[in-house]
Amino acid sequence: MAIEKKLDCVILGLLSTEELTGYEIKKCMSSVIKYFWSASYGSIYQTLNQLVENEYATKREAIENGRTKIIYRITEKGREYLRVWLSIPAEKNELRFETILKLFFGGSADKSISLRHLEDFKQRTVDELPIIEKYVEDLDKIKHESPTNMNYLLIALFGMKIFNTYLEWCEESEKLLKDYND
Amino acid sequence: MAIEKKLDCVILGLLSTEELTGYEIKKCMSSVIKYFWSASYGSIYQTLNQLVENEYATKREAIENGRTKIIYRITEKGREYLRVWLSIPAEKNELRFETILKLFFGGSADKSISLRHLEDFKQRTVDELPIIEKYVEDLDKIKHESPTNMNYLLIALFGMKIFNTYLEWCEESEKLLKDYND
DNA sequence: CTTACCATGTAAGGCGTTACATGATTCA
DNA sequence: TGAATCATGTAACGCCTTACATGGTAAG
Numbered sequence: 001m002a003i004e005k006k007l008d009c010v011i012l013g014l015l016s017t018e019e020l021t022g023y024e025i026k027k028c029m030s031s032v033i034k035y036f037w038s039a040s041y042g043s044i045y046q047t048l049n050q051l052v053e054n055e056y057a058t059k060r061e062a063i064e065n066g067r068t069k070i071i072y073r074i075t076e077k078g079r080e081y082l083r084v085w086l087s088i089p090a091e092k093n094e095l096r097f098e099t100i101l102k103l104f105f106g107g108s109a110d111k112s113i114s115l116r117h118l119e120d121f122k123q124r125t126v127d128e129l130p131i132i133e134k135y136v137e138d139l140d141k142i143k144h145e146s147p148t149n150m151n152y153l154l155i156a157l158f159g160m161k162i163f164n165t166y167l168e169w170c171e172e173s174e175k176l177l178k179d180y181n182d
Numbered sequence: 183m184a185i186e187k188k189l190d191c192v193i194l195g196l197l198s199t200e201e202l203t204g205y206e207i208k209k210c211m212s213s214v215i216k217y218f219w220s221a222s223y224g225s226i227y228q229t230l231n232q233l234v235e236n237e238y239a240t241k242r243e244a245i246e247n248g249r250t251k252i253i254y255r256i257t258e259k260g261r262e263y264l265r266v267w268l269s270i271p272a273e274k275n276e277l278r279f280e281t282i283l284k285l286f287f288g289g290s291a292d293k294s295i296s297l298r299h300l301e302d303f304k305q306r307t308v309d310e311l312p313i314i315e316k317y318v319e320d321l322d323k324i325k326h327e328s329p330t331n332m333n334y335l336l337i338a339l340f341g342m343k344i345f346n347t348y349l350e351w352c353e354e355s356e357k358l359l360k361d362y363n364d
Numbered sequence: 365c366t367t368a369c370c371a372t373g374t375a376a377g378g379c380g381t382t383a384c385a386t387g388a389t390t391c392a
Numbered sequence: 393t394g395a396a397t398c399a400t401g402t403a404a405c406g407c408c409t410t411a412c413a414t415g416g417t418a419a420g
Contacts, residue, residue, distance in 0.1 A: 005379070006280065013287035023399050036282040043380050045401060067388060067399065086291050089302050090280035098188065098272035100218040104337050105195035107330030109268050114333060120271050143362075148289030150362050151296060154355045155286050165347040173336045180325075180332050187407070205371050225408050227373055249416060251371065 007039050007047045008056070012082045015057060015074040017148070022048055022070065032135065032152075035159050048072060056081055103173075115177055122170035125163050132159045189221055189229045190238070194264045197239060197256040199330070204230055204252065214317065214334075217341050230254060238263055285355075297359055304352035307345050314341045 014020060014028055022045050029039050051057040056078030059070050074082075099121045106114040139153040196202060196210055204227050211221050233239040238260030241252050256264075281303045288296040321335040 006283065007379085009287075010283060013283075016287070016290060021399075022401085023397095033286070036277050036279045036286075038276065040381055041401080042382075042403095046380085065389070065398095069399065082287070083291065086284055086288060087295055090284055090299060092278065093281050093303070093306075094220065094276075094278040095218050096274065096276040096278070097218050099275050100337055100340060101188065101192060101195075102268055102272055103333055104215070104218075105191075105198070105264070105333075106268060107328065107333035108198060109265065111329065113269055114336075117272060121275070124275075146289065147293065147362070150359070151285055151287075151289035154296075154358065155282055157355070158282060158351050161347050161351050162344060165343050169340050169343050173339070176336065177332070180329070189407085203371075204373085222409055223373080224375095224410075228408085231373095247370095247417070249370065 005047075006037065007043055008051060009082060009085045010037055010039070011044070011047055011051060011072075012056060012074055012078050015072055016079065016082060019071050019073045021072065025072075032155070035132075036155070051078070111177060111180070115174065118170050118174050118177070122167065122174075125166045125170065129160070129163050129167070132156060132163055136160050187229075188219065189225055190233060191264060191267045192219055192221070193226070193229055193233065193254075194238060194256055194260050197254055198261065198264060201253050201255045203254065207254075214337070217314075218337070233260065293359060293362070297356065300352050300356050300359070304349065304356075307348045307352065311342070311345050311349070314338060314345055318342050 010029070010033065011025055014025055020028075022041075025048075026039075026041055026044055029037070029044070048057070048059075051072070052059050054077075055075055057072050057074050059072050062069050062071050099117055102117050103114055106117065135156040136153065136159075139149055139156050143150045143153045192211070192215065193207055196207055202210075204223075207230075208221075208223055208226055211219070211226070230239070230241075233254070234241050236259075237257055239254050239256050241254050244251050244253050281299055284299050285296055288299065317338040318335065321331055321338050325332045325335045
């Protein structure tokens with residue numbers, strides 16, 4: 001497993017504080033983490049298997065409420081791998097915004113189409129903002145309990161700030177487009 | 183070719199205003215577009231072939247200064263495909279920030295590591311900002327020449343706004359982290 | 365003369381998604 | 393009883409990157 005792959009690091013990061021099942025990992029990745037790193041079931045279970053193969057994690061079966069779960073735990077080798085990854089500089093910070101793409105090429109189409117994309121993007125942003133603000137509020141209260149909480153707060157603040165910037169930009173752009181006469 | 187693929191739309195978008203070679207397309211994608219959609223040579227030439235196969239574009243050879251180039255041109259079918267894609271809502275707006283990931287999991291490591299990632303991210307942002315500001319400045323002057331320029335300006339403004347937000351966040355986060363006592 | 369840039373491509377393989385497939389439990 | 397949630401996985405396939413491979417031209 002090459003160092004270029006990131007999902008393994010995300011999973012090891014999650015496992016570094018607690019044992020988890022694949023399902024629980026997916027849940028984590030569908031909440032906070034989804035804002036800056038998303039993954040599907042397929043990739044999570046595959047990565048989990050690779051992690052075990054490479055001895056970065058161990059798995060064990062457990063029965064809870066009559067249901068069988070597979071619980072994963074990080075190994076010392078896995079912790080070392082995570083430590084190394086954390087200590088080297090980030091390579092890629094990538095934005096893949098289809099909205100921006102459609103707006104970029106939208107100049108030759110009708111203005112109403114660009115306005116619709118802007119409206120749509122604004123709505124999605126408005127919908128997400130309260131969720132992120134709740135994270136910020138909650139984390140701010142417990143930031144002194146552990147450095148981990150403090151780091152989580154920084155990420156939540158990042159989210160809050162950019163989402164507010166998206167909103168500002170949508171409003172300014174809508175105005176610019178509406179006032180534009182060709 | 184499914185509608186989920188986006189690179190074909192990017193290329194068709196570029197071809198919608200002018201004929202281009204694969205090399206020129208790569209150049210475009212390494213300048214403005216790289217901020218919200220990146221691609222490698224491999225994927226560009228492959229997509230170009232698919233575009234021709236599907237009759238969304240035609241290719242012809244030309245000799246310029248003794249060098250052979252392959253020039254691509256969009257077809258009417260390609261324009262229609264682009265029109266349809268532009269008119270439907272954006273699906274994914276994805277952020278993949280390794281920096282954020284490393285900060286998210288950095289709580290259990292030494293504080294200096296998180297600070298280094300912040301510093302690094304700040305530096306990259308500071309380096310890019312003047313380039314983006316130049317785009318904004320240039321596009322603002324010619325925005326009334328065509329709706330296309332106006333749309334380009336919106337995208338440049340988007341970049342300028344978020345990069346400034348990144349900067350603000352870096353500074354606030356550095357302060358929060360430095361003042362943090364565990 | 366050599367570096368940078370112009371110019372095009374292939375092949376291997378990694379990464380990840382979607383869709384499919386299954387089945388138990390909990391709660392209304 | 394039926395919907396939501398818990399829970400795990402596979403298979404096919406698409407997308408894209410990296411590395412490789414080649415060679416011409418322009419400018420200093």
